[in-house]
Amino acid sequence: MKQTPAAPLPPPDERRRLREAGALTQAQVAERVGVSLETVQAWESGRTTPRGRTRETYAQLLRAVVDRTGGQEPEEAQDMTALQSTVESARTLTPAQAFDALYAFCAPALVRQTFLLTGRRELARESVERAFQHAWQRWPEVARDRDPAGWVRAAAYDFALSPWHRFRPRYRHPEPPPSDAFDRALLEVLLKLPPTQRRTLVLYDGVGLDLPETAAETEASTPAAANRLLDARTAVAARLPDLSDPTELHRCLAELASTERLRAAKPVQVRDGGERRARFWTRAAIAFTVALIGTTALTLRTAPTQYEPAVPPGATVRGVPPRMAPGPLSEMDLELREKLRTQMQSGPERLVPQGT
Structure with a gap:
C-alpha cells in the first residue's frame, strides 16, 4: 500500500510567526484544529510534531493564513513565501539576505503593533526602523538568538515607549485619530493605560x-504580568463593555491595527540607514577621542615642570611701629584740644581765621 506523504510544515519558530501574522491566538488555533491549547504550545515550541489528519489540518490552517495575509498585503505574502522557501537553506544565506528575510516577514506586522502602543503612525515606523538598524549593527548576536523576531520586537517597543519623545517638536501635537468612532474610543483607552x-x-x-x-x-514575573493584564482588561471593559470578552478584545485589536495602512521601508534602506548611523557615531567617537588627546597634550605642554611653593603669609617687620587704629583720646589729647578751642590764635594774619 502506498503511503501518502506527510504535509510539509515550517519549523516551530515559523509556525508561531505565521500565527502572529494571521492575528490568531493559540486558543483559536487549537479550536480550529481540534486539539488542546497545550498541544499547540508544544507544536510551536518544538517539543512535539503533529501527525496524520491533525498535521494536514494544521498545515492547511497555516497555508490559509499565508493566503489570507497575501490577499491583504501582496508584498508581505511574497516576502513570507520567499522566507519559507529559504528556511531549509538558511545556513547558506549571506547576513544581508537573512536580515532582509527577517525584516520582510516581521516589519509590516510590527509597525501595526507599535501603532497600538503609541497612537502615532510616524513614530511606529521610526521605532521599527531603529530597532532593525540596531539589529543589523549587532546581527551576529541577533542571528544566533533563539527568537530574532522577539529581539527586534522588544527593541521596537522600548524605543516607541521612551518618555523622551515628548520633548521632540515633531511629536508634541497629536496625529489625526482613526476615522471609525469605535476605533477612536479603543485607541483612546489604550493610550490612557500605563505603558507597562x-x-x-x-x-x-x-x-x-x-x-x-x-x-x-516585559521583564516582569509571571504573577506581575498577569496582574497588569487583568488591570488593563478591567480598564478597557469599564470604558467599552463590549470588549469584556478577551476573544472580542483580540479581534478588535487586530482590526484596529489592520485598519491603518502602514508601510515599512525597504530592507535595503534600513540597512543603509543603520550603516550610516554607525559610521556617524564612529566618526563622532574618533573626533571626541582626538579632542581629548589634544586637550591632554596641551595641558601637559603648559603645565609647570617644577614645584613652586606658595607665597608665605606676611610677617611683622621689626623696628616699625604697628599700625594703630583710631580710638578714644587720652587726657593729654583732650587738654590740647580744649586749649586750641579756647585760646586765641597768634601768628601771621593770614593764618588767623576771619569771622564772618
Whole structure:
C-alpha cells in the first residue's frame, strides 16, 4: 500500500510567526484544529510534531493564513513565501539576505503593533526602523538568538515607549485619530493605560503570546504580568463593555491595527540607514577621542615642570611701629584740644581765621 506523504510544515519558530501574522491566538488555533491549547504550545515550541489528519489540518490552517495575509498585503505574502522557501537553506544565506528575510516577514506586522502602543503612525515606523538598524549593527548576536523576531520586537517597543519623545517638536501635537468612532474610543483607552499595562495587553491579547513569554518580554514575573493584564482588561471593559470578552478584545485589536495602512521601508534602506548611523557615531567617537588627546597634550605642554611653593603669609617687620587704629583720646589729647578751642590764635594774619 502506498503511503501518502506527510504535509510539509515550517519549523516551530515559523509556525508561531505565521500565527502572529494571521492575528490568531493559540486558543483559536487549537479550536480550529481540534486539539488542546497545550498541544499547540508544544507544536510551536518544538517539543512535539503533529501527525496524520491533525498535521494536514494544521498545515492547511497555516497555508490559509499565508493566503489570507497575501490577499491583504501582496508584498508581505511574497516576502513570507520567499522566507519559507529559504528556511531549509538558511545556513547558506549571506547576513544581508537573512536580515532582509527577517525584516520582510516581521516589519509590516510590527509597525501595526507599535501603532497600538503609541497612537502615532510616524513614530511606529521610526521605532521599527531603529530597532532593525540596531539589529543589523549587532546581527551576529541577533542571528544566533533563539527568537530574532522577539529581539527586534522588544527593541521596537522600548524605543516607541521612551518618555523622551515628548520633548521632540515633531511629536508634541497629536496625529489625526482613526476615522471609525469605535476605533477612536479603543485607541483612546489604550493610550490612557500605563505603558507597562499597555505593552502587556498588546503582547498577550494583540500579538497572542502566552503569559510566560509576555512576562519575559516585559521583564516582569509571571504573577506581575498577569496582574497588569487583568488591570488593563478591567480598564478597557469599564470604558467599552463590549470588549469584556478577551476573544472580542483580540479581534478588535487586530482590526484596529489592520485598519491603518502602514508601510515599512525597504530592507535595503534600513540597512543603509543603520550603516550610516554607525559610521556617524564612529566618526563622532574618533573626533571626541582626538579632542581629548589634544586637550591632554596641551595641558601637559603648559603645565609647570617644577614645584613652586606658595607665597608665605606676611610677617611683622621689626623696628616699625604697628599700625594703630583710631580710638578714644587720652587726657593729654583732650587738654590740647580744649586749649586750641579756647585760646586765641597768634601768628601771621593770614593764618588767623576771619569771622564772618
